[in-house]
Amino acid sequence: AQSVTQPDIHITVSEGASLELRCNYSYGATPYLFWYVQSPGQGLQLLLKYFSGDTLVQGIKGFEAEFKRSQSSFNLRKPSVHWSDAAEYFCAVGATDDKIIFGKGTRLHILP
Amino acid sequence: DADVTQTPRNRITKTGKRIMLECSQTKGHDRMYWYRQDPGLGLRLIYYSFDVKDINKGEISDGYSVSRQAQAKFSLSLESAIPNQTALYFCATQGASYNEQFFGPGTRLTVL
Numbered sequence: 001a002q003s004v005t006q007p008d009i010h011i012t013v014s015e016g017a018s019l020e021l022r023c024n025y026s027y028g029a030t031p032y033l034f035w036y037v038q039s040p041g042q043g044l045q046l047l048l049k050y051f052s053g054d055t056l057v058q059g060i061k062g063f064e065a066e067f068k069r070s071q072s073s074f075n076l077r078k079p080s081v082h083w084s085d086a087a088e089y090f091c092a093v094g095a096t097d098d099k100i101i102f103g104k105g106t107r108l109h110i111l112p
Numbered sequence: 113d114a115d116v117t118q119t120p121r122n123r124i125t126k127t128g129k130r131i132m133l134e135c136s137q138t139k140g141h142d143r144m145y146w147y148r149q150d151p152g153l154g155l156r157l158i159y160y161s162f163d164v165k166d167i168n169k170g171e172i173s174d175g176y177s178v179s180r181q182a183q184a185k186f187s188l189s190l191e192s193a194i195p196n197q198t199a200l201y202f203c204a205t206q207g208a209s210y211n212e213q214f215f216g217p218g219t220r221l222t223v224l
Binding site (some may be wrong): 009032034036042043044045046049051090094097098099100102103104105 | 116143145152153154155157160162168170202204206209210212213214215216217218
């Protein structure tokens, strides 16, 4: 069965520092992968997606993610975080029957 | 105007009451979904619909029902609300197979 694991429930980084959020997936075929962000009091917004092709994908707000098939990973990165990046981040995999399986989320805290 | 809207945005009700949450979309998508979000559990799928005549149960459908009144409208009902249905509820749409989903702003439901 398809699944997504986000090993870190909370992550705290200083403003201006680099960021990497981890995501591992389980899926038998070529996965369709997503990262969403949820700001406080808001719905989920798509940051980026991977369907095929270049394994390094660029998204909005300066985020990127790299698909590594050998590690079943799709980690999200940003070279320099801003206070406005404080939010909850969800990794997701497109599953069969047009469903999307979400990870449990990683809450990002930013230190001034 | 937002592409996916949910009403109400907040609702407080009492145990045993019937509640309806409504979702409307202007994206022209056939696929619509209802999720609930609980802290630490991520998003869990309640029901989904691929067109007006198609309704499918998700992983946590017990205690909930849905109605797809039109392509643009998908309602979630709690026939007899109970306190453990207190959560944040999201509606989402999807345009085609394996594409990303677009989320509404959410409805915060509290059952006393």
